[in-house]
Amino acid sequence: MKTIGYIIQKEFKQIFRNKGMLPIIFIMPMVQLLILANAATFEIKNIKFAYLDNDRTPTSRALLEKFNASTYFNVLMDYASEKEANSAMLNGDVDVVLEIPPYFERDLIKEKQNELGLTINAIDGATAGVESVYVSQIVQSFNKNLRTELMQASDKINRPIQITTIPSFWYNETLNYKTFMVPGILVLLVTMITLFLSGMNIVREKEIGTLEQINVTPIQKKQFIIGKLFPFWVIGMGLLTIGLIIAKLIFDIPIVGSLALMYAYTSIYIFVVLGIGLFISNFTNTQQQAMFIAWFFMVIFILMSGLFTPIESMPQWAQFITEFNPIKYFVEVMRMVMLKGSSFADILPQMIKTLLYALVMNGLAVWSYKKTN
Amino acid sequence: MENNRVIEVKELTKMFGDFTAVSAITFNVKKGEIFGFLGANGAGKTTAMKMLIGISKPTAGAAKVAGFDVASQAEDIKKNIGYMSQKFALYDDLTVKENITFFGGIYGLTRARIKEKTHKLIEELGLQDLTDKLVGSLPLGWKQKIAFSVSLLHEPKIVFLDEPTGGVDPITRRQFWEMIYKSANNGTTIFVTTHYMDEAEYCDRVSIMVNGKIEALDTPKRLKEQYKAETMNDVFLKLARG
């Protein structure tokens, strides 16, 4: 027991003495949190919109006015020809082009079919889909009003039916992406730092030669590994705390659920990450290799965490892989506890899986550390 | 364990794939001896030593250190030996005092003991001004002396020194060997590898490894007689050529 204490003491001293690393461990993540949390948004606004008005009648202008008034669209230009519009889209100047055909007004009143042409840059398919919906909402609303006006004169009995949808966004009424992203990014940052630090740690001692010296002492594997885990665990929890303070003070993220539960979960979660890092460190010979491997997993973990793209949208085999992604559980727990106020019972499955993961990874880390080769 | 022998090695072998680094070496070391384990670079000295200190498993053969078997009782061996690695492995980013405290603690010394030993070590080496300096900032000679002292903190029966004087000036080397003598006089067995043949003169007995085998094992005096050489250096040259 005392032995572990000596190792912990040494590790702390080394970490805090490393003047170059301290800002990277503490300041860089927080700066990133502040800046990047603002970046993560799927809100679609300022859509680069242009039109080709081949009709130029009060009706066409009225339709275009609707787009001008909409907050989603940024009406940029009015093109004279299709060629111009296409060129602009190729150049990236515009993403949505609405073409109003000639005789639009005339044909509408005469009840002849005439079509609006809508061209959307669909490289980002999801955004394109939403843009299309927005356009269609504006067009339909315009259509409805127009029809009502025009129909006052005649006596049609067959009225159109209208099904209105009313949105209700629970836990995040204003669809504030920050509510979701800030805790998410915090998780990523904490994970990255703890993974990289633990990943490089043992390998570093291997490279400089102190590991050999340690292996000749009577210290036990368990003691050594636990002694190394603890300081990084403290750093991870520290980062989480600072991050949460920033989240609350600067971003005003609601913390609906139990903070204690968040901390309890995170404390187990960090052990998983550390276990993975130490395990990697045992198998590599150079810091470079360790970092590459850690990075490999990190990128996969990040992109498949459900933070940026929903896990439910992934193919089954990919969803299976995410079962082994610790970040996925953290993101789930965080959304559930912080934002929805879920209880311990609700997150029990994630807790158990994470605990198991922690035990397995750290067990592997201890087992794979060989004092004798 | 036979009364006097602290290290007993029989046909100890280490192979890496097809390559035989240590080939069936056999020797014994008596308590209190300064045993020089010589050989050219790459002869297999370090590999052999690693087996004796319990961080490398032998491919074949057997050895006992401090009465414990190297293959099955490595952890027990570690409690009873001290080690100074080739890289002097002290932590560069810890101070002298912190290094002593750390290693003392790892070896299970009590706080009081550590304090006592630290004081003693600093006195003996004259490190009063340097206690709180980072080891990384000290010149090589100091590091080496401190590393040696640290290896003795827990008063082990045997101390293994791997090329302890590499890259150090002659005066410091001399001082270092004085420290070794002192330890040996106190009953500690010293097992030292080196490729400086002149240091062989300082040992009680010497073995010379060539290509994984022990080609010579005796006191320096007798070896010089046997090979009709003036210095151990010459003995080695004759062996290596022969």
Next chain:
Amino acid sequence: MKRFRGFVIKEFYHIFRDKRSLFILFGMPVAQILLFGFAITNEINNVDIAVLDHSKDATTEEIINSISASEYFSIDQFIEREADIETVFKQGKVKAVLNIEKDFSQKLIKDGKAHVQIITDATDPNTANTIYNYVTAILQKYQQSQNESVGLPYQIVAQTRMVYNPELKSVFMFVPGVMTIILMLVSAMMTSISITREKELGTMEILLVSPLKPFQVIVGKVVPYIFLSVINAIVIVVLSIFIFKMPVEGSLFLLGLESVLFIISALALGILISSIAQTQQTAMMISLMGLMLPVILLSGFIFPISSMPFILQLISNIVPAKWFIIIIKGIMLKGVGLQYIWKETLILLAMTIFFIGLSVKKYKIRLE
């Protein structure tokens, strides 16, 4: 020149002898692109929703069927009370609840309108918004089909043309991004580590004492990585084309040139990092921690830059990845030639020169 060549060959040896690193340098990008190409998608599929139907009549049944028939949604359960909504959300079982009001059919017939409340779990606001939009679209389609059969006058119809990606495949959106990220991180990371390693081990001094000029040392260290990265780039592009069916509407040659430019800019960034970092550890932490998130978040890879706050849009301009993504998408999906992407190309070039210039300057100061 011969000395330089000898130096470069030595660097190649270093790299090829480190089998593990090599495996990672080549294996990883491949594994990642395969993984992400298939796994990362914005499309929603079979999202679990619950239905709270207060009317339970023929019309609501039709509506519910049209929703469950869609590939986007899957009806997980029917709930009976408003109180259940909170429960299912807390349990995390469904992402949305359709709350259909009472007397739905009657209201439609009598007043011509009725409501469906779409309650979404907006802890993931993006999915929530998408769900809302898609359900609305499905209901509108249903509404339209009912109205059409009635024969409605004054109908405005929009003919929509989705260009560059008619099938709305999310692969098209993400693969260029994944390519960029992998190339950027691997290149920057590799160089920064390689150089600081020599610094740390002390062999850098030996190199500098040799007749090689500092500039040659730096360039020499980078050259092998250019080769490696180009090979990586080729593999990635080939995989994208054959496995993900990414088109290359534009010139493959131009794509190649631009990729090389980007690789050099990433390598130059790596050198810059190594000139600031003292130890390997620091270099790696900076290139990974410092680059990873900003590149993922600010390059336009996943999040549209135009939606970000103005300051961030400005900052994103200094992320080389942003420009390269525009270039790749332009060449591969839009089929543009240099005339449409000269601006971005110039910016990348300028950045590269800037990084290299700054690194050489820093190196000179440090070592002399």
